[in-house]
Structure formats: structure tokens, C-alpha cells
Amino acid sequence: MSVDTATVAKIASLSRIKMTDAEVAAMVPELNGILAWVEQLSEVDVTGIEPMTAVIPNTQRLREDVVNADPLTGGNMRDAVLANAPAAEHGFFGVPKVIE
Template identity: 85%
Template sequence: MAKIASLARLKVTDAELEAMVPELNGILAWVEQLGEVDVTGIEPMTAVIPNTLRLRDDVVNADPLTGGDIRDKVLANAPVAEHGFFGVPKVIE
């Protein structure tokens, strides 16, 4: 227990260490009980509430002012355009 406190950079008295040992043993016993539970056929979870992203369909807007189908006009202003993308200098070798 003293080593864990030291690694966590916690200043703990001997009395506090003695009080923590039974608490930590209780926590470890509880974790051991969790390991004994049969979870066959249960799908693992990453969160209690499902995290789903609300995405919209990508729609190309034909209006040249608000977007869509103007790649060639935009790239005409680029100093270097390659394969439909802006060409940039190499920064990492």
C-alpha cells in the first residue's frame, strides 16, 4: 500500500495506510467476484448509454454560392492543383 501511495505521489500516514488495507482488500474481493460472473453470450459494452452519432446524408448542392460542384472553380485559384486537390509543399521528409 505504501508503494502505491508513493507511486501516486500521495503523502499517507501509517495510520491511514492501516485503514486503507482492509478497504483495498474489499475492493479487490469485489472485483474478483465480478470475474466469476458468467458473461457467455453477452455483448461487451463501452458505455451504459449507447453512443451513436447523428449523421446526415451528404448532399451535393448545385448552387455555386452555397456549395457543391465548384471544385474546378476553386482549384483554378490554387497555385498548384493535383488530381483534384490543392498541391502543397512537402513538410516532412
């Protein structure tokens, strides 16, 4: 696959990038070089190779998902929090209607 000046000009137009004729002409060999390098990648034999998402295998360190029942350090304090609310409805903060 090769790119010509008309293709570069169209891509620049679609991208809303203003380019002079000299810039378009200078971009043609650069894009052709990039495309030639990408075509070389298709020649590599990758049969039997598992796809990977990272070079180093990463695993997330997860903690146990528990509610802290201590009212001083967090968790399970809905009633104490809602006691400060100007309006509480069904265990949630009550807010005025915004859209009529």
C-alpha cells in the same frame, strides 16, 4: 486476493503519487474492499447472456453520402475554391516545402 501496505506503497511509487505512511495504511482496507466486491462479481452466472456495449440499444442515424452539386450550397466546387489559391497543383493547394 488481498493488498498489504507494501503493495499499496509500490503502487503509489509506480504511479508517482506521494503518500504518507498513514495514507498508505488507510488505503489498504479500501483497496481490499474493492477487490472483495470485484471477486463477488465473478460468482455471478452469466452463461447465455450476450455481451453488450450499452444498456439501451443505440443505432446511428445515417444519411445518404452524396455530393451536393449545387455550387451555392456546397460540394463539387474544387475549381472555384482553387481559383483563390496562390498555387494549385494537380487539383490540390500547393504549399512551400517545409523540411529540407
